[in-house]
Amino acid sequence: MDLKGIFEIIKSIDGVDLDLESNFISVSPASLLELADKLKNDRDLEFDFLMCITAIDNGDSKSFTIVYNFYSNKHSHSCEVRAQLALEEEIPSLSDIWKAADWHEREAYDMMGVLFNGHPDLKRILLPQDWEGYPLRKDYKVADYYHGVPIPKDKSYWE
Amino acid sequence: MDLSLLERFEQDNIVVEKLDTLINWSRANSQWYFQFGLACCAIEMMAAAAPRHDLERFGAMPRASPRQSDVMIVAGTVTLKMAERVKRLYEQMSDPKYVISMGSCANSGGPYWQHGYHVLKGVDLVIPVDVYVPGCPPRPEALLQGLLELQKKVMTETPLRKQVV
Amino acid sequence: MNNSNDSSIVNIDEMVLNMGPQHPSTHGVLRLKIHTDGEVVSKIEPVIGYLHRCFEKHCENLSYEQIVPFTDRCDYLASMHMDHAYSIAVEKLLDIELPERVEYIRVIIAELQRIASHLVAIGTFGLDVGAITPFTWTIRDRERVLDLFEALCGARLLYNYIWPGGVSHDLSPKFIQHTQEFLDYFETQIVEYNELLTGNKIFIERTADVGVMPSDVAVNFGVTGPSLRGSGVDYDLRKTQPYSIYDKFDFNIPVGEGKMGTVGDSWDRYWVRMVEMEESIKIIRQAISSLPDGDVHSAMPKRIRPKKGEVYSRYESARGDVGFFIQSNGKNIPMRLKMRSPAFCNLSVLGEIAEGWMISDVITILGSLDIVLGEIDR
Numbered sequence: 001m002d003l004k005g006i007f008e009i010i011k012s013i014d015g016v017d018l019d020l021e022s023n024f025i026s027v028s029p030a031s032l033l034e035l036a037d038k039l040k041n042d043r044d045l046e047f048d049f050l051m052c053i054t055a056i057d058n059g060d061s062k063s064f065t066i067v068y069n070f071y072s073n074k075h076s077h078s079c080e081v082r083a084q085l086a087l088e089e090e091i092p093s094l095s096d097i098w099k100a101a102d103w104h105e106r107e108a109y110d111m112m113g114v115l116f117n118g119h120p121d122l123k124r125i126l127l128p129q130d131w132e133g134y135p136l137r138k139d140y141k142v143a144d145y146y147h148g149v150p151i152p153k154d155k156s157y158w159e
Numbered sequence: 160m161d162l163s164l165l166e167r168f169e170q171d172n173i174v175v176e177k178l179d180t181l182i183n184w185s186r187a188n189s190q191w192y193f194q195f196g197l198a199c200c201a202i203e204m205m206a207a208a209a210p211r212h213d214l215e216r217f218g219a220m221p222r223a224s225p226r227q228s229d230v231m232i233v234a235g236t237v238t239l240k241m242a243e244r245v246k247r248l249y250e251q252m253s254d255p256k257y258v259i260s261m262g263s264c265a266n267s268g269g270p271y272w273q274h275g276y277h278v279l280k281g282v283d284l285v286i287p288v289d290v291y292v293p294g295c296p297p298r299p300e301a302l303l304q305g306l307l308e309l310q311k312k313v314m315t316e317t318p319l320r321k322q323v324v
Numbered sequence: 325m326n327n328s329n330d331s332s333i334v335n336i337d338e339m340v341l342n343m344g345p346q347h348p349s350t351h352g353v354l355r356l357k358i359h360t361d362g363e364v365v366s367k368i369e370p371v372i373g374y375l376h377r378c379f380e381k382h383c384e385n386l387s388y389e390q391i392v393p394f395t396d397r398c399d400y401l402a403s404m405h406m407d408h409a410y411s412i413a414v415e416k417l418l419d420i421e422l423p424e425r426v427e428y429i430r431v432i433i434a435e436l437q438r439i440a441s442h443l444v445a446i447g448t449f450g451l452d453v454g455a456i457t458p459f460t461w462t463i464r465d466r467e468r469v470l471d472l473f474e475a476l477c478g479a480r481l482l483y484n485y486i487w488p489g490g491v492s493h494d495l496s497p498k499f500i501q502h503t504q505e506f507l508d509y510f511e512t513q514i515v516e517y518n519e520l521l522t523g524n525k526i527f528i529e530r531t532a533d534v535g536v537m538p539s540d541v542a543v544n545f546g547v548t549g550p551s552l553r554g555s556g557v558d559y560d561l562r563k564t565q566p567y568s569i570y571d572k573f574d575f576n577i578p579v580g581e582g583k584m585g586t587v588g589d590s591w592d593r594y595w596v597r598m599v600e601m602e603e604s605i606k607i608i609r610q611a612i613s614s615l616p617d618g619d620v621h622s623a624m625p626k627r628i629r630p631k632k633g634e635v636y637s638r639y640e641s642a643r644g645d646v647g648f649f650i651q652s653n654g655k656n657i658p659m660r661l662k663m664r665s666p667a668f669c670n671l672s673v674l675g676e677i678a679e680g681w682m683i684s685d686v687i688t689i690l691g692s693l694d695i696v697l698g699e700i701d702r
Binding site for chain 3: 022048049050051052054056057067069073076080098099100102103104111124125126127128135136
Binding site: 197198199201202203206210244271273274278298 | 344345346347348352353373374375376377378381382385393394397400401444460463464467480481482697698
């Protein structure tokens with residue numbers, strides 16, 4: 001089923017919109033859970049795989065886009081859903097519906113500082129627990145020391 | 160010496176040598192290494208221990224515990240999260256201990272030197288290193304040469320003289 | 325503490341065992357926090373991040389051509405697959421058509437890489453279970469594949485060979501002949517591995533029925549690759565959504581059937597890898613027999629500067645489904661690049677399927693999932 005057909009089934013949920021040029025469905029954070037439920041359980045859609053959750057900084061670290069990629073093994077179709085977030089805004093967690101979201105959301109929180117509402121255990125996954133800052137944001141500044149070990153920023157340290 | 164100790168034994172059955180040299184000779188030729196494989200260089204370290212480039216013919220046996228090993232081969236990128244553990248494991252090794260830094264990530268941060276906020280730019284920032292083996296990843300033959308350089312270094316030591324710390 | 329004199333009440337406390345970041349059988353720097361009740365595991369929590377090398381931050385500061393060596397180092401046991409997956413994603417953004425010869429060369433290289441990666445997986449799995457000889461044999465045969473790669477592009481482990489738009493060097497004249505000799509030799513070796521490990525009673529006792537992963541749990545956690553196919557789910561990107569020229573070849577997808585135990589146990593995951601190597605040999609033979617001529621550099625762009633847009637492209641690597649999400653804003657540097665690594669999701673299922681087993685079985689299950697920490701931590 002192509003994206004138009006998928007959109008026909010879910011368009012009754014408010015806050016969803018179709019972007020045919022870039023091939024994705026946009027959703028507002030408030031209706032994300034309802035959309036996810038329909039994507040998983042509707043018999044014509046049955047998206048049983050949550051492939052990837054990507055958090056994107058829209059350029060100024062004040063607004064973010066969260067991209068979800070789904071795939072259905074039964075019907076062999078895939079779709080992409082995007083949600084726009086402001087700084088410090090929360091988005092519901094999908095870890096009850098797809099357990100794959102658990103670690104992906106922890107990584108999005110770790111790297112970008114996106115807060116997921118309802119996540120069982122939202123803590124850092126890749127960086128140490130006492131790291132400060134969210135590295136993949138565009139305005140991230142690398143610290144000079146971590147626990148007494150210097151972090152050189154250019155080659156003048158060796159030359 | 161022109162001939163190795165073993166060849167001198169075979170020539171005349173009595174060899175007269177300094178005790179220092181005998182101790183160094185036995186230490187150098189049985190360096191049990193602590194396999195500290197972190198990343199891609201660990202695969203080349205595994206390949207160096209594999210049948211083709213046999214590392215064990217030089218006396219180097221892999222050990223899993225720091226208490227039983229002489230040399231620690233730091234193979235791979237050391238991150239800041241891992242740096243404290245490297246230091247702790249180095250302190251758990253007993254003297255005399257040596258460190259071989261394998262690969263450009265362990266030497267100086269490797270390809271991640273420029274934008275790696277979480278990469279330790281060289282393991283010598285936390286522990287003292289004896290031999291650096293360059294390469295990304297270094298061939299198993301390069302690691303073998305690094306081990307031979309370490310053996311040469313061990314042969315120049317003076318274990319019986321009192322160490323002034 | 326219970327101060328009663330009744331000796332039948334024994335107070336047992338849970339012990340937290342730390343299988344630290346440095347451990348000979350955790351396949352890299354992985355930390356497992358294991359809560360045990362005696363020897364039986366009650367809860368496992370994997371802690372990762374000890375190899376986080378800031379790959380995505382590097383990709384936001386380097387041009388598209390300069391990123392290829394970094395994708396190599398993500399999954400260092402199957403670096404041709406990473407290069408290939410990234411190149412396919414960039415080619416989708418650029419919308420270029422590749423010459424036939426490049427596609428055939430890429431398929432031959434990718435399948436040889438799959439063989440090499442599965443050899444390491446099988447060898448280290450045997451090592452985890454306690455068998456040392458299969459490890460020496462598989463590494464010895466893997467060296468022959470690495471010889472082929474070294475004659476091709478000069479490197480043994482991290483190749484930087486498959487670039488967006490083509491490959492860096494054409495095949496040397498003797499490459500095809502040496503590959504065919506290797507394939508003939510390797511088919512006899514697979515027979516030896518099957519005799520040594522697959523039907524071995526001790527191996528079956530240690531791996532059959534251990535760490536059973538039901539198919540619905542696997543799909544919910546996002547597990548892909550041989551670990552998913554071992555649970556009976558018929559999902560291989562090369563057949564369901566063929567990329568490159570995989571639709572021209574005739575091969576089967578092995579799916580776990582529970583031959584020695586239950587469907588989805590560790591033996592099934594191991595067996596899927598063994599059969600996949602045989603299928604790869606078939607694909608390479610077919611590709612070699614119909615290899616066309618051509619210039620491998622003709623479609624390579626002088627400068628990679630994609631139009632504004634995003635792409636999410638998927639690829640079947642040795643470990644599972646690699647996804648690359650690339651967002652471009654018209655410059656020669658990506659705006660955002662995210663790599664969905666298969667081992668990340670494969671590892672997250674460990675907490676679910678390893679409960680109730682003993683500590684040595686945890687090592688068996690971890691070995692059967694075949695993870696590479698460089699890809700998980702990026």
